Amino acid sequence: MELQDLLNKSNHLARIGSxxxxxxxxxxxxxxxxxxxxxxxxxxxxxxxxxxxFYKEEEDKKAIKEAFDLAVEKGISWDMELQIITAKGNDKWxxxxxxxxxVLEKCTRVYGxxxxxxxxxxNEIELKELNEKLKVxxxxxxxxxxxxxxxxxxxxxxxxxxxxxxxxxxTQLENxxxxxxxxxxxxxxxxAVDGAKRMRQIILDLLExxxxxxxxxxxxxxxxxxxxxxxxxxxxxxxxxxxxxxxYKNLPVVKTFSSPLRHVFQNLISNSLKYHKKEIxxxxxxxxxxxxxxxxxxxxDNGIGIDSKYNDKIFQIFQRLHQxxxxxxxxxxxxxxxxxxxxxxxxxxVESQLNKGSKFIFTLPIK
Amino acid sequence: MEPIQILLIEDNxxxxxxxxxxxxxxxxxxxxxxxxxxxxxxxxxxNILLDKNLNLPDLILLDxxxxxxxxxxxxxxxxxxxxxxxxxxxxxxxSSSEVDILKSYQNHANCYISKPVDVNDFMNAIxxxxxxxxxxxxxxxxx
Numbered sequence: 410m411e412l413q414d415l416l417n418k419s420n421h422l423a424r425i426g427s428x429x430x431x432x433x434x435x436x437x438x439x440x441x442x443x444x445x446x447x448x449x450x451x452x453x454x455x456x457x458x459x460x461x462x463f464y465k466e467e468e469d470k471k472a473i474k475e476a477f478d479l480a481v482e483k484g485i486s487w488d489m490e491l492q493i494i495t496a497k498g499n500d501k502w503x504x505x506x507x508x509x510x511x512v513l514e515k516c517t518r519v520y521g522x523x524x525x526x527x528x529x530x531x532n533e534i535e536l537k538e539l540n541e542k543l544k545v546x547x548x549x550x551x552x553x554x555x556x557x558x559x560x561x562x563x564x565x566x567x568x569x570x571x572x573x574x575x576x577x578x579x580t581q582l583e584n585x586x587x588x589x590x591x592x593x594x595x596x597x598x599x600x601a602v603d604g605a606k607r608m609r610q611i612i613l614d615l616l617e618x619x620x621x622x623x624x625x626x627x628x629x630x631x632x633x634x635x636x637x638x639x640x641x642x643x644x645x646x647x648x649x650x651x652x653x654x655x656x657y658k659n660l661p662v663v664k665t666f667s668s669p670l671r672h673v674f675q676n677l678i679s680n681s682l683k684y685h686k687k688e689i690x691x692x693x694x695x696x697x698x699x700x701x702x703x704x705x706x707x708x709x710d711n712g713i714g715i716d717s718k719y720n721d722k723i724f725q726i727f728q729r730l731h732q733x734x735x736x737x738x739x740x741x742x743x744x745x746x747x748x749x750x751x752x753x754x755x756x757x758x759v760e761s762q763l764n765k766g767s768k769f770i771f772t773l774p775i776k
Numbered sequence: 777m778e779p780i781q782i783l784l785i786e787d788n789x790x791x792x793x794x795x796x797x798x799x800x801x802x803x804x805x806x807x808x809x810x811x812x813x814x815x816x817x818x819x820x821x822x823n824i825l826l827d828k829n830l831n832l833p834d835l836i837l838l839d840x841x842x843x844x845x846x847x848x849x850x851x852x853x854x855x856x857x858x859x860x861x862x863x864x865x866x867x868x869x870x871s872s873s874e875v876d877i878l879k880s881y882q883n884h885a886n887c888y889i890s891k892p893v894d895v896n897d898f899m900n901a902i903x904x905x906x907x908x909x910x911x912x913x914x915x916x917x918x919x
Contacts, residue, residue: 566870569870570788570870573870573891573893574788574790576893576894576895577790577895578895580894580895581794581797581895609893
């Protein structure tokens with residue numbers, strides 16, 4: 410009796426109703442909660458047929474009848490999610506579980522539980538719809554991204570040609586008619602050629618930027634020590650000229666894509682070499698540490714530093730902090746680094762103060 | 777010495793001009809004929825094959841990005857023709873794409889040159905072509 414009481418209480422808490430159809434007396438019984446779900450009064454006298462009538466859809470009515478027949482004839486139980494319209498006209502989702510009891514191979518009663526699952530069901534439907542919408546959006550985004558990359562590629566490729574014509578014939582003008590031009594005339598040519606050259610570099614950078622993200626190679630185990638070695642060999646000239654010192658050891662082996670990562674190190678190291686203080690030779694420290702699920706890499710220098718208010722801005726494409734006469738470049742390097750690192754599942758940021766050097770930090774997921 | 781005949785298949789007027797200029801400044805006597813799209817190039821060659829009074833070019837300079845028929849298609853046509861495949865074809869193009877380079881050599885291009893951006897380098901490249909293909913290399917005599 411105590412056990413029955415406990416069961417009733419817990420059913421009440423979980424809002425699980427019960428019902429029973431006695432086939433010997435042909436009487437139907439609903440528990441209080443079942444009646445509450447149907448929104449009928451406590452004096453409501455249920456019958457088998459009235460129970461069926463609550464179901465909203467014809468096919469649900471048919472399904473529950475069939476399930477009932479199967480339970481009576483073959484002792485098969487059911488567990489279904491169906492829609493009802495309550496006595497007060499409200500739409501609800503219910504979960505109906507039923508099973509039959511047999512005495513001497515004859516079904517004597519069918520009974521089961523009844524639960525209001527409207528909230529869960531609506532959440533589920535909403536989630537499904539949201540997922541569908543998200544899927545559509547993701548597809549649209551993928552298409553527009555691909556189009557954008559294609560556009561950048563075609564634009565930069567086709568822009569090269571007329572640009573080459575401008576600089577070619579300007580240079581030919583200088584080659585052949587130099588003696589007929591005065592200093593001013595030669596300066597005009599110089600500005601035109603210089604402009605064409607810079608535009609060409611911007612186009613090349615744009616092209617490269619549009620290519621990032623197309624990772625056709627497979628992820629590999631990359632020894633970062635070796636990767637940095639390679640980068641330093643490429644930059645040997647700049648390192649010697651600046652009399653720079655590059656310190657790194659015990660960098661890890663990481664499962665990643667080597668060529669985009671090489672690009673990042675190359676960009677960061679060449680920035681450190683470029684933005685060094687005039688009076689002291691550059692010192693660059695490259696280190697790595699493992700924290701939780703990420704590798705943290707840093708490239709730190711003793712250069713001119715960056716005013717911290719520009720910490721975010723420097724990662725924007727074509728954003729520059731210096732006039733081209735001070736430091737050359739198109740302002741794409743760090744934007745490229747950011748795109749690469751984010752593609753690899755990491756983040757990149759800078760810790761720096763003006764005149765106090767810069768420390769670029771980026772993360773790579775370990776797995 | 778017979779003047780060397782060059783066929784330039786190129787649609788960019790600026791490049792046609794520069795290429796002519798570079799060859800004109802060269803030491804070797806030559807004549808340049810220019811066609812401005814791929815289809816015209818093939819028609820030009822087929823026409824020569826039909827007319828016994830005309831001579832095939834000794835060298836073909838072929839751009840990749842061409843109207844109507846692109847350079848790859850033209851190259852394919854030339855190299856599958858028994859009457860034309862002995863003519864050296866030099867791909868001369870702005871493209872430095874690996875795909876274009878590989879495809880050209882797979883289709884038996886005789887060499888592939890990316891047009892140098894700097895005009896002085898461009899002129900030098902053309903003169904190197906002249907130097908190599910017209911005085912160092914032995915070319916077959918046409919039938």
